Amino acid sequence: MIRGLMLLVLVPLVNHAGARDFTVHRLDSGVPGPTLLVIGGIQGNEPGGFNAAALMVTRYNITRGSVWVVPNLNFESILRRSRGVHGDMNRKFADLPADDPQREKVERVKALIRDGEVDAVLNLHDGSGFYREHHIDSDQSPWRWGQSVIVDKAEMEGHRFGNLESVAREVAARANMRIADHEHFYSVKNTRTDEGDPEMEKTLTWFAVNQGKPAFGVEASKSFGTVRRTDFHLKVLEGFMERMGIGYERDFPGTLEGVEAAIQNDMELALYDRRIRLELANARSRQGYIPLKEGSELEFAADSPLVAVLQEDGSYIVRHGNQELTRLYPQYFEYHEGLDRLGVEVDGRPMEAEFGSVISVDEDFRVEPREGYRVNVIGYISDEEDQAGERIRRGDILPRYSLDRSGRTFRVEVYRDDAFAGMALVRFGGDEPDRPRPLRQARQGDESDDGSGR
The missing domain is CATH 2.60.40 (Immunoglobulin-like)
Structure with a gap:
């Protein structure tokens, strides 16, 4: 069932064909409590992270405190299934040239991180292999990133969530209690950026820490498929909310099957104030003679912030993140x-x-x-x-x-x-x-x- 096409979200998802900007969704409970900022899709080839962030928007109800979500930060790269169409966006939070095509987006995200209401920041990634403190093999080693909660330093002063490594270990333990296979457990990776690492000093989390905001990276292993990565991300996200005292409810079972069904059920599209509705999860690859409004820009609304409609060669491609769902071939009417x-x-x-x-x-x-x-x-x-x-x-x-x-x-x-x-x-x-x-x-x-x- 379509759930009001995101009308419960403070930022509506009514959009125009070709628009590829990120969206911000403030899930405020009205009950005092901390505010967590969750960011997905900073790298466009990491679907576990951006699908988990999107499900936070569409499928979670916050009952205490607030969760702010940017599910599609690097939306153009998501749609093109690229790590970064304009370079790695997670290396643009230090010095950035004025002519960089993503400068304006980066500055807006920086302002969001600096917002006085934000108490902590999560940046969701999919990473290679499995992080292990000691080398086991090429896929399990300290040089891998998957299945880890990442901190840039052990502690930062002056904040209730500033004991970064301790918080990360507690959250990893919470998540691991919900993971059946111990080989898939989360570990904590400290990059020790504070000791001098030119690459990590360019990242979003290091920028946040330097703004006095506790920040953590969350990595699901790329060894898994999209649904399982999303499931792992949600387990860690829920661990962070519980550790921070943020209350939440979700409207689907916390199982692999529940996660897949939730993603599929968010694939709906409405055009022109719902005069046309299309269900996308099981859609044919081509839809012909769709009656679009003559002389008007295509406006659409969607369940998921990952849905986009892109014009190409007289047709419209409908995508959900990095998936092409269908292609619409229009016929124009008054x-x-x-x-x-x-x-x-x-x-x-x-x-x-x-x-x-x-x-x-x-x-x-x-x-x-x-x-x-x-x-x-x-x-x-x-x-x-x-x-x-x-x-x-x-x-x-x-x-x-x-x-x-x-x-x-x-x-x-x-x-x-x-x-x-x-x-x-x-x-x-x-x-x-x-x-x-x-x-x-x-x-x-x-x-x-x-x-x-x-």
Whole structure:
């Protein structure tokens, strides 16, 4: 079920095609407590970090204190599955040339870190191998980054969370209690940046520490697929919230299956104030003749801050982070805004359905005729231009016109003369469950992983 398209979040996700700026989401409980700033996606080829941050936005309710989330900091690089289209953004927090294309974004993030309400900062990464204090093999050594909580120094004075290494060890222990395999446990890695490390001195966490803000890096191993990395990140995030005294609830089970379902369920898109709605998790790779508004920039709203719509060669590519979900091929119409719903008889029961809604059908449906309007059920073969009043079963609609790869979900479009009024979806039931497209399981050696760490 679509959950208001992020309307509960303080920063709405209504956006324009091609926009690739990061978003800030302030999850404030209204109950006094600490504020944690969580940043994901500083490097665009680390999907565990940015998916975990996005789920914090869409699936967590903060009951004490506050969590501020930037889930998509380096959004352009996320969408292009690159560590950094304009270079490594996590090396831009010291001196940065005035002509650097990311300077303005970096300065805005710096201002967010310096905000007086922020008590601690987490920077989420996916790192190579498994960090171990002592060398075991090439994949498990002090030179690896995965499965670690990172600090730049052991302690910083003047802050209640300033005993960085101690806090990190406590959080790692909390997370490890939720991890079944001890080989996947988290360890604490102290980079000792304060002793002089030119590379680490350029990082976001070192900048934060120098602003008096306790900061930690969190690394899930790139040896795992995207879903498992996301799961590990959430376990560590919850450990930090518990250690800081931030209350939280989530609306999905804290299991691998629960995490995957939560990510898939956030893949929905609405266009033009929800007159059009598309479900993306199980979408066909191409969607033809989508009725877009003539002479208007494409506006969309999405469940997830990782959803973007990018224009290319007369079509629109819909992405969720580094995944391409579908491609929309438009047909342009004037829009009629004098109607916002349609009357439907579903399995013999009358009801009203708003545009943008999904109508569940077991056997058949029939759209009630309305004077001055006509109905077009995409893929339904009829001699009538107006298909209102006809009783339609799943077998009456050509499967190739379904929005989903299961052949169950179809568009019901309403027009007034030649102007588009709105669309609802009908979804037929059946014996076989829908099978959402599996999340791309990024692993070492593939195009989304350059083998590097923080």
